[in-house]
Amino acid sequence: MTALLATSDPVLLEFAELVRTEGKVAVEGNRTRWDVGGMLDAEARVLSAPEGIVDYKPDEMTAVVRAGTTVAELHAALAEKGQRSALPERGGTVGGALAVGESDFRSLGRGLIRTCLLQIRYVSAEGRIISSGGPTVKNVSGFDLPRLMVGSLGTLGLMAEAIIRTNPIPPASQWLSAPGVPTRVVADAVLAPSSLYEHEGTTWVQIEGHAADVTAEIAVLKNSGDFDEVDAPDETQRPAPAPKIAVDAVVSALNDQIKRNFDPDGRLNPGRDVLAA
């Protein structure tokens, strides 16, 4: 379901006022991925998205959060109820994480960033608040705009508020690593690792779940390679972002068409190119 001006929240209405109806404009989060997709046009006004957790329903596993809230703040609130989300927590904001659209390196356990966004409220190039998606699957009809906004680098709309799906923090968790074990071998051996990747010759695995299951999975893993229990990987041991792939000319043309439909005058986050990200 997509609706125009679907809010009476004065905070969101004030954000829409700031975006105005003309002139180049961008939103900054914490600038941890600021130059992804190209440098911002120097003429653009730079705004901050509204902040704050508006509503959190642990039983329904949904949180309504304004886009300028840091992912760390959201996750701290969720952790009090034993929950987390698929948003990557690397110093940025909810809006920034959604705009960049990279999934967390533990996405096997936490879910993909694209699927954790249930509803988005954004300010369009015409300065209107658009609300799309809904807190339950049944509310969603028509094109899935929330998923289109993920990874759009703020070029289609400036995100103001999101409903994020939450999920439980498993009671037990353990990282293991081993030199040179093919990830395929691990995937075949253990039931559902929360993270699995190879980095500079080392294979990293995170096992999560109930304590007894984690213990059993660790035993299976140790039978399939020279695995040791280790601390969580630090920044230097995490996987690098996926390499860029060549974009088909037809896809590129379609992309331009979508951008023109959302933002005919090129006022939203000018200078960013999602295909260059």
Ligand SMILES: Cc1cc2nc3c(=O)[nH]c(=O)nc-3n(C[C@H](O)[C@H](O)[C@H](O)COP(=O)(O)OP(=O)(O)OC[C@H]3O[C@@H](n4cnc5c(N)ncnc54)[C@H](O)[C@@H]3O)c2cc1C
């Ligand atoms: C060392 C390091 C490693 C990282 N590794 C990962 C990783 O592995 N996986 C991962 O997913 N992320 C990673 N990140 C990035 C992190 O996830 C950021 O939280 C997030 O992606 C960007 O958030 P930000 O608030 O800093 O956005 P910014 O850098 O401020 O903005 C990024 C882009 O989003 C746009 N934008 C920001 N807010 C909005 C909004 N409300 N509406 C529309 N557009 C908006 C900006 O205009 C800009 O184009 C890493 C960051 C660092 C510093």
